[in-house]
Amino acid sequence: MGAVRITTADGQAVTVTSTTDTVPNWATRYLGSWWSAEPTTLIDGPTVSADLDEAELMALANVVEQGNADTVEYAGAALRVARDGQLVTAVQENRSLAYRWDEEWKLLRIVGTDETEIATAAARLARELLRAQLLDEDWAILHASAVTSADGDGATILTLGDKGAGKTTTALTLARAGRQLLANDRVFARVDEHGVVQVLPWPSAAAFGFGLLDALDLFETVRTRLASGEQMHPTQHQKVTDALLAGRREPLWKANGKELKPQLWPDQLTSWLSMPLATKGHAVGILYPQITACAAPRLTESSRGVQPGDFFDETTEDRYPDIFGLLPTPGDRTFLREHLDALSHQGLVMNHDPAANATILKEAVARLAG
Numbered sequence: 001m002g003a004v005r006i007t008t009a010d011g012q013a014v015t016v017t018s019t020t021d022t023v024p025n026w027a028t029r030y031l032g033s034w035w036s037a038e039p040t041t042l043i044d045g046p047t048v049s050a051d052l053d054e055a056e057l058m059a060l061a062n063v064v065e066q067g068n069a070d071t072v073e074y075a076g077a078a079l080r081v082a083r084d085g086q087l088v089t090a091v092q093e094n095r096s097l098a099y100r101w102d103e104e105w106k107l108l109r110i111v112g113t114d115e116t117e118i119a120t121a122a123a124r125l126a127r128e129l130l131r132a133q134l135l136d137e138d139w140a141i142l143h144a145s146a147v148t149s150a151d152g153d154g155a156t157i158l159t160l161g162d163k164g165a166g167k168t169t170t171a172l173t174l175a176r177a178g179r180q181l182l183a184n185d186r187v188f189a190r191v192d193e194h195g196v197v198q199v200l201p202w203p204s205a206a207a208f209g210f211g212l213l214d215a216l217d218l219f220e221t222v223r224t225r226l227a228s229g230e231q232m233h234p235t236q237h238q239k240v241t242d243a244l245l246a247g248r249r250e251p252l253w254k255a256n257g258k259e260l261k262p263q264l265w266p267d268q269l270t271s272w273l274s275m276p277l278a279t280k281g282h283a284v285g286i287l288y289p290q291i292t293a294c295a296a297p298r299l300t301e302s303s304r305g306v307q308p309g310d311f312f313d314e315t316t317e318d319r320y321p322d323i324f325g326l327l328p329t330p331g332d333r334t335f336l337r338e339h340l341d342a343l344s345h346q347g348l349v350m351n352h353d354p355a356a357n358a359t360i361l362k363e364a365v366a367r368l369a370g
Contacts, residue, residue, distance in 0.1 A: 005040040006031050006126055009200055009280035012133040014046045014126050018118075023050045026119035027126055033266035033277050034182075034201035035130070046129045050110040050122035057111045060098035061091045074323060075121075081323050088324045097121060101324040108324065116234050124320065127203060132326040139190040139200070140333055141312040145171030146187045146199055147179040148278040156182060156199050156281030157365055158189075158340075159289060160310050166289035166350055168208065172216055172275070173358050174365065180278035181269060186312055189283070191339045197283040205233045206269055207261040214249050215352050218273060222262060223247060225272050233263035285344040285368030287361075295349050297360035299367070302347025306340045308333075344368045 003017040004024040016027040027048075028037040067082030067089065074092065081090040086103035097112040099121070108125055112118040131141075142160070145167040149155040157179075159170040168184045175181040186202035213219040223244050226232060232241065237260045239252050244262060252260040269275045288302040313330045314322045346364045350357040 003040050003043060004028050004032075004037050005042075006130065007036045007038070008130060008134065009035070010134065010137075010139075010198075012130050012137075014048065014129045014133075015040060015043055016048045016050070016122055016126050017043060018050050018122070020052060020115060022115045023119045023122050027123045029265055029267060030123040030205070031127060031203045033270070034203040034279055036279075046106040046108075046133070048108045048110065048122050048126045048129065050112075050118045052113060052115065052118065053111040054113050057091075057096065057098045057113065060089055060100055060111065061093070063089045063100075064091045064098075072321060072323060075124075075320060079323065090323060099125075099324070101326070103325070120235060125324075128320070128322075128324075128326050132328065134188055134200070135330070136328045137190075138331055139188045140331070140336055141202065142187050142189050143167075143185070143310050143312050144187050144189075145184050146182040146201075146278075146281065146283075147171055147174045148182050148281040150178045150180065152180075154278070154281040155284045155369075156278075157285050157287060157368060158187065158199070158283050158343075159287045160304075160306065161288055161290065162309070164291065166291040169212060169215070169291065169350065169357065170287055170289050170361060172208075172212070172218075173354065173361055175269075175275040176216065176273075177358055177362065180276045182278040182281055189336060189340070191336055195339065197336070197339050197343070199281045199283055201277070201279065203266060205235070206264040206266060208264075209259050209261050210243070210249050210251050213262060216354050219244075219249060221272060222264075225268075230272075232268070233265055236263040283340070283343055285346070285365075286340065287364055287368070288345060288347045289350055290347070291350050291352075293351055295351055297350050297353070297356045298348065299360065299364055300347035300349055302345060304347070305345075306337045 002021050002024040005015050007013040064080050064082045069080040069082040071080050077092050079092045088101040091098045100109040110121050145159045146156050159167045171184045183201050188200040190198050192198050240260050288304045314327050348364050
């Protein structure tokens with residue numbers, strides 16, 4: 001049996017075990033670039049155990065069939081859930097996956113018939129167990145991107161804004177200019193005993209739209225790597241892979257209106273795109289960008305401030321609801337929000353010119369640092 005221990009920079013940990021190497025290897029690659037991932041022989045504390053096991057899959061499916069099951073949408077597919085005291089059993093028949101969460105033993109069991117499916121689920125739910133520990137210790141999740149200083153002192157610039165404001169564009173542009181990428185979409189934040197806003201990354205596959213890759217002049221880099229035989233994230237849609245190989249830059253869309261995006265493993269942000277990753281930091285300023293296609297990039301006054309919608313919790317999760325009851329009740333964010341609003345902040349307008357955006361971002365960061 002292989003096992004890997006995933007640990008955040010703040011010390012929370014979860015162990016991932018399996019009889020197939022794919023599962024711990026996947027967890028290591030998926031989570032280990034932003035959190036640490038070390039092989040272990042000591043299995044204690046919260047654990048995700050994931051294996052190929054058709055017989056156990058059928059047994060757990062029978063438990064759900066015999067129970068008073070609810071049906072929910074989970075990870076893009078129907079999932080049936082049965083609850084019995086501290087045990088939660090669930091099955092996704094079209095994914096050939098079954099789950100059992102034992103609250104007493106802090107053990108999440110995953111079984112299935114496809115290695116990619118069980119490895120994906122194991123990494124995602126290991127992250128959820130760590131998320132639960134962090135939230136229980138007063139961390140909150142922000143819809144934000146973040147970069148730290150290049151010299152490694154952890155000084156972090158957060159970027160907040162509504163959907164489409166340019167959070168990811170800002171982070172990737174600054175990372176390409178030499179800063180360390182801590183988050184491109186979500187970040188954990190907490191005020192420490194000294195009144196400093198500490199931040200930690202939210203590990204995930206990096207999904208960037210075709211337009212953003214093209215605007216940042218990264219499309220050809222990704223296409224060349226893929227054409228040479230290197231592999232992107234396995235859950236990337238085949239239509240995206242085909243478009244990249246063919247050099248087609250037009251966005252692709254799902255039937256529900258969401259964009260199909262190229263997906264990179266976290267380590268490929270560094271190995272492919274030359275963006276070093278940060279494992280922790282402390283916030284020193286906030287950028288509030290706005291992308292306006294035909295406008296000249298410029299600095300602006302911003303009175304936006306941190307808003308309730310800038311926080312992420314289980315009530316805003318539409319793809320992975322907390323079916324196992326892992327997450328604590330969200331705490332009061334007022335204290336964190338006040339400390340964030342007290343940080344230096346800067347508004348700016350960007351367009352689709354990467355060089356011009358880089359210039360105005362450099363000026364904005366200099367103002368925050370000054």
